Amino acid sequence: MQIYQPVIAANGGIRPTWAEVNLTRLSQNLQAIRTHVTPAKVMIVVKANAYGHGLAEVARHLSPQADYVGVAVLEEGIFLREMGVTAPILVLGGIWGDQIPQYLQHDLTLTASSVERLEQIDAVAGQMGLKAKVHLKIDTGMERIGVHYYSAHTIQETALRCSNVIVEGIFSHFANADARDLTHARLQLERFDKVLQFYETRSLPMPIRHMANSAAILQLPESHFDMVRPGILLYGVYPFADAPRSVLVHPALSWKSRVVYFKVVQPGHPVSYGSTWQADHPVRIITLPVGYGDGYFRSLSNRTWVIIRGRKYPQVGRVCMDQMMVNIEADSAFNGDEVTLIGESNSEAVTAQDLADWAGTIPYEILTNINTRVPRVYFTEANT
Numbered sequence: 454m455q456i457y458q459p460v461i462a463a464n465g466g467i468r469p470t471w472a473e474v475n476l477t478r479l480s481q482n483l484q485a486i487r488t489h490v491t492p493a494k495v496m497i498v499v500k501a502n503a504y505g506h507g508l509a510e511v512a513r514h515l516s517p518q519a520d521y522v523g524v525a526v527l528e529e530g531i532f533l534r535e536m537g538v539t540a541p542i543l544v545l546g547g548i549w550g551d552q553i554p555q556y557l558q559h560d561l562t563l564t565a566s567s568v569e570r571l572e573q574i575d576a577v578a579g580q581m582g583l584k585a586k587v588h589l590k591i592d593t594g595m596e597r598i599g600v601h602y603y604s605a606h607t608i609q610e611t612a613l614r615c616s617n618v619i620v621e622g623i624f625s626h627f628a629n630a631d632a633r634d635l636t637h638a639r640l641q642l643e644r645f646d647k648v649l650q651f652y653e654t655r656s657l658p659m660p661i662r663h664m665a666n667s668a669a670i671l672q673l674p675e676s677h678f679d680m681v682r683p684g685i686l687l688y689g690v691y692p693f694a695d696a697p698r699s700v701l702v703h704p705a706l707s708w709k710s711r712v713v714y715f716k717v718v719q720p721g722h723p724v725s726y727g728s729t730w731q732a733d734h735p736v737r738i739i740t741l742p743v744g745y746g747d748g749y750f751r752s753l754s755n756r757t758w759v760i761i762r763g764r765k766y767p768q769v770g771r772v773c774m775d776q777m778m779v780n781i782e783a784d785s786a787f788n789g790d791e792v793t794l795i796g797e798s799n800s801e802a803v804t805a806q807d808l809a810d811w812a813g814t815i816p817y818e819i820l821t822n823i824n825t826r827v828p829r830v831y832f833t834e835a836n837t
């Protein structure tokens with residue numbers, strides 16, 4: 454049997470719309486990934502508020518179990534250092550030149566995505582009397598940031614001359630690791646392999662090589678190299694609907710709300726803005742205190758389902774900024790009843806992938822949009 458131990462107590466003041474994050478599941482997901490990729494190391498990607506799960510608590514819990522921590526922007530890295538995270542942190546995004554001193558002050562690893570940036574890092578580190586840890590970013594087919602694979606030797610050679618820079622790692626990023634046809638992903642892999650030959654042919658020490666995001670962890674074992682960079686998989690969500698389940702993970706986040714209003718709506722009385730929905734018979738309609746202002750997309754209006762007392766019910770009428778309505782037909786629900794927006798209840802489930810499908814997007818966008826107005830409640834599972 455499992456008991457829940459709240460890490461942050463949900464005291465009486467909590468808003469009746471909240472997200473629960475199961476920290477034990479995060480650890481289990483990380484362990485499952487680790488087992489699958491071993492001996493490769495694992496960088497946990499916690500950008501964008503840890504994919505909506507809450508940066509501070511996720512990092513506090515998970516960073517001691519990780520080999521490396523990945524964030525997108527400098528400010529996320531500084532936040533982690535200020536809260537006491539001691540694990541190595543790589544800022545994956547491109548750097549803004551004026552901010553280089555801050556990376557060094559906070560012992561953050563920089564992404565060097567061009568020769569000019571690398572030289573700039575070297576110069577600033579020299580002025581500050583420090584050594585900068587960098588990972589070289591190679592563009593093998595994403596066309597976002599990084600030195601093109603066909604001119605990668607320019608940054609690799611420059612790095613050899615930069616005395617204030619330690620090239621700890623070298624990495625690339627897949628554009629199509631989530632595709633069924635992996636031709637382009639394999640081409641990117643081949644290009645990256647060629648770039649790495651630079652070190653072999655000169656008998657230079659090989660930096661930490663990394664390339665695999667969640668999709669590549671699942672379907673491209675040859676891309677695991679020395680380290681992998683899982684984001685969405687860590688949170689227990691597969692990067693695309695029919696992703697191979699080569700690593701078994703379970704969602705860490707549930708999104709919940711409560712019934713705050715109940716009424717019977719008569720035929721000819723449409724519900725919500727724009728009067729987009731009405732019944733042809735009297736129905737019981739409940740109101741939930743959650744809306745697009747919390748990240749429950751308006752594009753989900755009239756398309757989505759919630760779970761109450763283990764049963765699924767359709768959301769009806771337009772989703773408002775702060776509230777939305779659900780049709781429970783002739784069933785009963787009471788003020789205060791728990792409502793699951795994302796998660797499982799009895800044998801029913803609504804997943805981030807479901808919401809993504811209904812909204813025409815990907816689960817990443819669903820999770821990262823659950824905003825700060827929604828309190829997060831953390832718990833761990835203990836076996837008794």
Ligand SMILES: *Cc1c(COP(=O)(O)O)cnc(C)c1O
Pocket residue numbers: 498500545626665666667668682683684685686692
């Ligand atoms: C966001 C990100 C990842 C993680 O991607 P997932 O698909 O969530 O695993 C890995 N690498 C880089 C460079 C990223 O920006």
